[in-house]
Amino acid sequence: MNTPRRNSGFMGKIMVVDLSAQTIDIEPVSPRVYRLLLSGMGLAAHVLYHRIPAYADPLGPDNMLGFVSGLLTGTGSLFTGRWMVTGLSPLTGGWGEANCGGHFSPAIKRCGVDGIFFTGISSKPVYLYVDDTTAQLKDATDIWGLDTVETETFLCSRTPGAKTACIGPAGERLSLMAGVSTDKGRMAARSGLGAVMGSKRLKALVLAGNKRIGVHNKEAMKRISRICNKWVQFQPPFLPGFLTAPVGALLRIMPWVFTQDGLLYKMLLRKWGTVSMNQISVEMGDSPIQNWKGSNRNWRFFKSLSANPDVFTKKETRKFHCYSCPLGCGGICQTKGKYAQTHKPEYETVLSFGGFVLNRDVNTIFEVNETLNRAGMDSISAGHAVAFAMECFEKKIITVQDTGGMALEWGSPDALTWLVEQMIYRQGIGHILADGVARAARHLGRGSDAFAFHAGNQELAMHDGRNDPGFALHYSVEPAPGRHTNGAWLYYEMYQLWKKVSTAPRMPLVYSKARKYATGPDKAAMGSANSRFLNVMNGAGMCQFGAFMGANRIRIFDWLNAATGWHMTPDEYMEAGTRIQTLKQAFNRKHGIQPKSFIVKGRPVGDPPMTHGANKDRSVDIDTLAADYWEAFGWDRNTGHPSEQQIEAVISIS
Amino acid sequence: MSFFITTDCTGCTACRVICPTHAIVGKKKHRHRIIDSACINCGTCGRVCPAKAVANPFGRIVAKIPRKEWVRPLFDLELCMACHICIDACPVNALDAVLQKIQDLHPYPVLAREKDCMACGFCAAECPVDAVTLEKRQG
Numbered sequence: 141m142n143t144p145r146r147n148s149g150f151m152g153k154i155m156v157v158d159l160s161a162q163t164i165d166i167e168p169v170s171p172r173v174y175r176l177l178l179s180g181m182g183l184a185a186h187v188l189y190h191r192i193p194a195y196a197d198p199l200g201p202d203n204m205l206g207f208v209s210g211l212l213t214g215t216g217s218l219f220t221g222r223w224m225v226t227g228l229s230p231l232t233g234g235w236g237e238a239n240c241g242g243h244f245s246p247a248i249k250r251c252g253v254d255g256i257f258f259t260g261i262s263s264k265p266v267y268l269y270v271d272d273t274t275a276q277l278k279d280a281t282d283i284w285g286l287d288t289v290e291t292e293t294f295l296c297s298r299t300p301g302a303k304t305a306c307i308g309p310a311g312e313r314l315s316l317m318a319g320v321s322t323d324k325g326r327m328a329a330r331s332g333l334g335a336v337m338g339s340k341r342l343k344a345l346v347l348a349g350n351k352r353i354g355v356h357n358k359e360a361m362k363r364i365s366r367i368c369n370k371w372v373q374f375q376p377p378f379l380p381g382f383l384t385a386p387v388g389a390l391l392r393i394m395p396w397v398f399t400q401d402g403l404l405y406k407m408l409l410r411k412w413g414t415v416s417m418n419q420i421s422v423e424m425g426d427s428p429i430q431n432w433k434g435s436n437r438n439w440r441f442f443k444s445l446s447a448n449p450d451v452f453t454k455k456e457t458r459k460f461h462c463y464s465c466p467l468g469c470g471g472i473c474q475t476k477g478k479y480a481q482t483h484k485p486e487y488e489t490v491l492s493f494g495g496f497v498l499n500r501d502v503n504t505i506f507e508v509n510e511t512l513n514r515a516g517m518d519s520i521s522a523g524h525a526v527a528f529a530m531e532c533f534e535k536k537i538i539t540v541q542d543t544g545g546m547a548l549e550w551g552s553p554d555a556l557t558w559l560v561e562q563m564i565y566r567q568g569i570g571h572i573l574a575d576g577v578a579r580a581a582r583h584l585g586r587g588s589d590a591f592a593f594h595a596g597n598q599e600l601a602m603h604d605g606r607n608d609p610g611f612a613l614h615y616s617v618e619p620a621p622g623r624h625t626n627g628a629w630l631y632y633e634m635y636q637l638w639k640k641v642s643t644a645p646r647m648p649l650v651y652s653k654a655r656k657y658a659t660g661p662d663k664a665a666m667g668s669a670n671s672r673f674l675n676v677m678n679g680a681g682m683c684q685f686g687a688f689m690g691a692n693r694i695r696i697f698d699w700l701n702a703a704t705g706w707h708m709t710p711d712e713y714m715e716a717g718t719r720i721q722t723l724k725q726a727f728n729r730k731h732g733i734q735p736k737s738f739i740v741k742g743r744p745v746g747d748p749p750m751t752h753g754a755n756k757d758r759s760v761d762i763d764t765l766a767a768d769y770w771e772a773f774g775w776d777r778n779t780g781h782p783s784e785q786q787i788e789a790v791i792s793i794s
Numbered sequence: 795m796s797f798f799i800t801t802d803c804t805g806c807t808a809c810r811v812i813c814p815t816h817a818i819v820g821k822k823k824h825r826h827r828i829i830d831s832a833c834i835n836c837g838t839c840g841r842v843c844p845a846k847a848v849a850n851p852f853g854r855i856v857a858k859i860p861r862k863e864w865v866r867p868l869f870d871l872e873l874c875m876a877c878h879i880c881i882d883a884c885p886v887n888a889l890d891a892v893l894q895k896i897q898d899l900h901p902y903p904v905l906a907r908e909k910d911c912m913a914c915g916f917c918a919a920e921c922p923v924d925a926v927t928l929e930k931r932q933g
Contacts, residue, residue: 216922218877246882252831272815272832301887350815350834350885352916365922369875459899461891463882466875468900 147354149215149703150179154187155253155275157268159340160201160260164268164275166253175706176793178679178713179211179254181237182720184226187257189727189791196731198230198332199314199339201261207305207345208255209248210681213464214353216361217699218368219686221245221463223305223322224678229331230339231316231576232596232738234728235619236331237678241462241470242323244347245681247303251275251349258340267295267306267344272351280343284312287514288321295346306344307334308516313566314338315574317521321513325483326462326470329518330623331598332576356705364695364702368686371403371693372466378411381419381450385441388423392436392754397656399647402634402688406467409685412449413469414487419444421487422495425607425754428600429495430550431527432593432743435753439495446500447490455506456484462683469685475506482510485519488624491602492523497530498551508560515564520624524599525573526559528580531591537584542569596738598622605762606746606755609657613667613765617780619724621738625684627670629656629663636690637669640697640710644669659761664768672717679720719790721773725780726787735780739766795851796833797840799826802847809839809848814885814912834885836914864913865928869903873925876900880917880926886910889917 146152148171156165169183177186184206196202205227212220223245229236248256251270258268265284266277283291288308295304304322311318311334318334319327355361379387408416421427422436422444429439452473460470460483471484485505489512493505512519532538533548540547548555562570572580577599581592593600595615601624605612614626637644645665676696677687686694697710728735739762741747746759771777774786796817799809805823817833820826828839840848840856841864848856867880871894880903881889888910891901903926905911918926 214882216879216920218922243878243882250882272817272834273829352834362922362924369923373875456899458893458901459876461876461878461900464877464879466877468876471899 147356148705149211149353149355150174151249151252151254151351151353153253154183155251155256155270157256157258157277158260159258159262159266159277159342162262162277164277169254170794173793174211176716177720177723178676178716180208180681181224181226181675181678182716183255184208184224185720185723185727186793187255188226188228189723189730191259192228194730196228198228198233198336201259203228203336204257204259205333205336205340206255206257207248209245211679212699212703213681214246214249215355215699215703216358216365217703218365218464218466219683219694220681221465222678222681222683223248223328225320225328225333227333227336228731229333229620230335231332232598232621234596234731234733235724236333237620238319238328238330238333239625239678240320240322240326240328241465241683242326243463244303244305244322246463247347247349249353250351251347252351256345258342261339262341265341265343267342267346269299269346269348271348284343285309288516289324289514291344292324295344299346299348302346302348304344304346306516307337308514310515310517310564310574311335311338313574315517315563315566316576316579317518317525317563317574318516319518321516325510325513327513327516327518329520331620334516355703357702360702361699364698368694369466371689372406372410374403375407375410378407381412381448382445384416384449385419385423385444388420391420391424395653396650397653398650400630400633402690403693405634406685406689409469410467412453413471413484415447415449415452415485415490417487418447418449418490418494421491423754426604427491427495427602428604428744430498431496431531431591435750435755437753439498443500444495446502447494447505451502452484457481460484465683467685473506475503475510477503478507479510482506483513485509488602489519489523492519493526493556496523496602497527497556499553499556500551501553504553504556508557511557511560511564517564520601521576521599522560522563524577524593525563525580526556528577528591529559529569529573530555532584532588535591537586537588538569544568590742593740593742593744595621595740596733600740600744603628604755605740605744605760606750606758609760609765610667610670612740612745612760612762613769614670615744616739616762617667617735617766617769618671619721619728625674627667627674629666631688632666632670634688634690635673636692637673639690639692641669641714642711643714657758659764659768661768663765664772667765667769668772669714671721672714675717675720676713679716718773722782722786723790725775725782726791729781729787735770739763796828796830796835797837797851797856798828798849800847800849801825802845804845804847806844808842808844812838812842812912814838836885836912836916838912838914841913862931864931865915866908866911866913866931867905867917867926868929870925870927871895871902873923874902875923876902877922878903879920879922883916883920885914885916886912
């Protein structure tokens, strides 16, 4: 399609691939859609709402799978290399989204489109190849069965310089924990969307386009990026890794909360990456221990020391930067054993296969990390499934007869690696666990649902809502529930939105801990601001770690205006965030989801409260928090549904 | 608007062969044509055209430049933040990220495949911190 070049940051088109009919179409998208819903996640919500029929089978031909890039990606802005996979989630039955970095996001736009959407089911395994002049489906029979690293290596050897996203054996076997991998181990892992890709027999996308991405004001983009970069490069000498634990202990003991400045977190990320939080989080009560029943008293300093951040950086041979990221929180580590190297495990993986299952062997964590990356399986969900199985074994719901003789003892590295392999290849007990803890509990019965912790069937992440009730709220109320990136009180503090957005409540420099655990209108305002801002970020393709440095330092609103020439205020961008949230909630309503069914129950919200440790006697009034949150969006506080008028307003955008 | 080929074209195919996006079509000894939607305005076609038959989007004829006089990127590692925007911007995959500083594990860009570089200057144009400058090749 020969259309005039845009100088507005977005490409103005989407690619729609019908795998059943083997057709590829380029469709224009109205500029009004971008202005009201941005690109990225907002664009995906717009497309998927209208094109997936109600109550469609998530693994059937009617489901659509979208790969979208952000509005700011490729515009000269920083921290804007995120891409998103979206679709009807087979795990939750509602809106599914997963977010990833690496170098795949600009590759989508360099093919001349803002998103690539797949519908139908191919009769044989295929992969999509796109370059500057062609887009075609190619036979993937030969690479079906290869792991993600092998697949990427093979495809890149055919097309040097191309960027790929692919599934591994977990996605091919339709595991509801399967994700999509890029850069040999960066994962868009959540919502089970790798299974959707597998169900369509779509092995990979290979993108080799070179289209230029025009912006309204290139010089302004660069000027803002230079200001942002100065903050990123500010990196004074820092404490050694083992001293992070006392910092966490101090945060636990103090009766006050100091509003966190994300610049401090940026320093931790630049030095160690997300593993910097390994011991801090355990000590302050942020990390769930032993399938949510333990505490920092079960995982004391000398137990968590094996996963202190220096352990990981010692194995690091180079940093890994995603596209347009000056921070470089990722890394490539050399390991001994089954694999020679792996991406540096993220905090979520380390805790999922560390304290959460009481495993102290860090080498096992490295191995499991690479095994899951190659399989294309979500390490958060997999960690939960392993912990669930271990607790079932402890309670004799699962016995050695079920496991073929393997004793699923807490903390056993052998049991852990064995279970992961079983889940990936759907063998034995792994066949049951591979679809998540909620379905496994329904299969096993005998009260095992008491140990299966999830939100709308999606496993929760390694952040404890009893320490920060914002996590419990966002696990429960988001259209794609159970994800740690959705929001928290801590995130709200670091975004410092009140410096840019008039409706965002200002946080005091210091406040009492009692206030942190209270409910009230301010919490609803904070929660809704978190969600709306996240939608703006996902529309722009921005990394949350960049945004944590504060909206006044990482000037996303200014970048958006410089890229598009829209001259919108931050409040107007936040309104776009509201529209996206409403559209996603409307998507769930269309597919029969009751928002209340996503609310987290049991241990993760302090029911019953812990009797020891950092979160002792704490419980989260999740029903009140959720009702207040829905009301802040103007939705029904009892059901969580938007009104007919609100839904009509967002679905009529065209 | 993209570059376009004028009636002076002799059909020598030099531009068609070098175009990184395969945006140029045409038979040998016949006037070639640039597919507007595939052209990325790198200008390489003009730099290699012996007939001076390529005009830029403003209608100005692009001068042929001997390859040894083409510019190449030079990276200032003091300014560079290792964001890899330049690497992504390169249409011919001529840049790589490699470790270059002692005690610094951040991989910085380097012109790994100099023969592939077409002197388009996209790396310099897209660098947010102006860490890439273009210099003439030696010899």
